[in-house]
Amino acid sequence: MNPSRTPSASVLYPQLAPAKINLGLHVIRRRDDGYHDLETVFLRVPWADRLSVRPAARLRMTCSDPALPTDERNLCMKAARALQTAAGVTAGAALHLDKRLPYGAGLGGGSSDAATTLRLLAALWNVAIPPDRLHAIGATLGSDVPFFLGPPAAYATGRGERLEPLYDPATQALYR
16 A cells, blocks of 8 residues: 555545444453453444544544543544554544543443544545455454444454344344
8 A cells, every 4th residue: 555645635524433232242251361252242323423534634633522532542543543554554634523422331432433433544545455454453442343344233252353244234134
């Protein structure tokens, strides 16, 4: 990929970053790495944060909630840096998060924000990155991030990063 890549246009890309709920969470065991092995069904729900990006000389972030950090501690910024590194991009971006989901509520808000950041910046920077590579980048950011890069319902195992789709887009039916 071209490290001198420039943003596609000076367009604002607003997108919803949806919440998720866990249906039937089964914690199997605590792992040596501190995570838990689990089985659950993730289902996206219509509550959401709103994220937008636009071209900028460097990466920077603002947020509607002054209690949230907007520096490198924020998952959106971590996602942006991870994509820059993986794709060899030097372009920046201005991110704005309109935070509507409560944090710490188990709805996956931060993970969804990170996944949405990855998708939006890949579009802004014209980065053609295979879905499995984006999934791998997401998994380094958090266990729930890969779910928000895939279908709206999935059976999850491992830390939650191993996903089996439970949704047929042709019929809009859930299945397993």
